[in-house]
Amino acid sequence: MPVSINLSRADFQMMDPLTELNQAMRKNGLRWSLVRVEITESALSKDVAGLKRAIHNFRQAGYEVWMDDFGSGYSSLNYLKNFEFDEIKLDMIFMKDFDEASKKILTACVKMAKDLGIHTLAEGVETKQQLDFLQSIGCKRIQGFYYSKPLPTGEFAKLVAEKGIEIENWQQSKFYQCVGLVDLASDKPTCLALDDGSHFRLLYVNEEFQKEVKRAPAVFKQIVNEWNKPESEIAKRLHAFAQKVDQGEASYFDFKQTEQYLRLSA
Structure with a gap:
């Protein structure tokens, strides 16, 4: 330790x-x-x-x-x-x-x-x-x-x-050492997500993101659940997006889910 x-x-x-x-x-x-x-x-x-x-x-x-x-x-x-x-x-x-x-x-x-x-x-x-x-x-x-x-x-x-x-563990420590430098102090809803190859998990969310979630918590939960369904088209697109980011390609994509318009960028 x-x-x-x-x-x-x-x-x-x-x-x-x-x-x-x-x-x-x-x-x-x-x-x-x-x-x-x-x-x-x-x-x-x-x-x-x-x-x-x-x-x-x-x-x-x-x-x-x-x-x-x-x-x-x-x-x-x-x-x-x-x-x-x-x-x-x-x-x-x-x-x-x-x-x-x-x-x-x-x-x-x-x-x-x-x-x-x-x-x-x-x-x-x-x-x-x-x-x-x-x-x-x-x-x-x-x-x-x-x-x-x-x-x-x-x-x-x-x-x-x-x-x-x-x-x-040491792997987690090294990972958080890197993501700890990501700037979340934005006036836009911003979160930091982890893709482990099969699931997406939110690591950090800023205050504006929390406000959006509080407006419709049930809808947000439904959105995240959809991201983690293997058969979901959105989940497939998300994993493909994460692979591009891992290869050093800055990218973004827009999509509509449960009447919500979303943009992910990295």
Whole structure:
């Protein structure tokens, strides 16, 4: 299971964190991809050149580097310009005052990060309302008390078993790493679907898509069921469309189903 370690400015001043971490990984026979290195935003304000080299070296060695507490300081955007990050952790301050202004800022941050090829994680998530909103704008990960407070390893394993939480395997992790950069923050109904060769499954839907579904939930359910009938002409066209996309052909097609006009594009 991947873990994160936090590094402060003092860690970089007192030692070479990359050398220490590499030694620990070799000693314990662990894969480099299992560790994420988190650096707080406040640590980036001094020795910019040195930290740029350190972050670059971590990434070259195979570690993901995340910026912690993004948005807590006054230079967040400047740091994104000057440093290479795989993921930014949106500060929990946006969850404390979860109003329309916070939602607009979060939406803009997630969209900007995706445009830069950077993943996003929201800190301080405690309610289903917050979770649903973050999913609708395409935020890839959440952290907070919504699922649980921090737990010892044994209690965490018990919680996962009791709640039936599925642990991602490496193939799933790699897949979601790719789709996590798809921008869902659109004013048009947008969803992300997975075709496994026999069935279509919706992975993400944005807020506008949810509104359309709520207008006629029974009709939408009928539409999706039709997509997954092997004998359905629509299902055959969908699979052919997915194969074109898999081959790198950007495409779209329009069709009418249950009096609804639909367009799929990729």
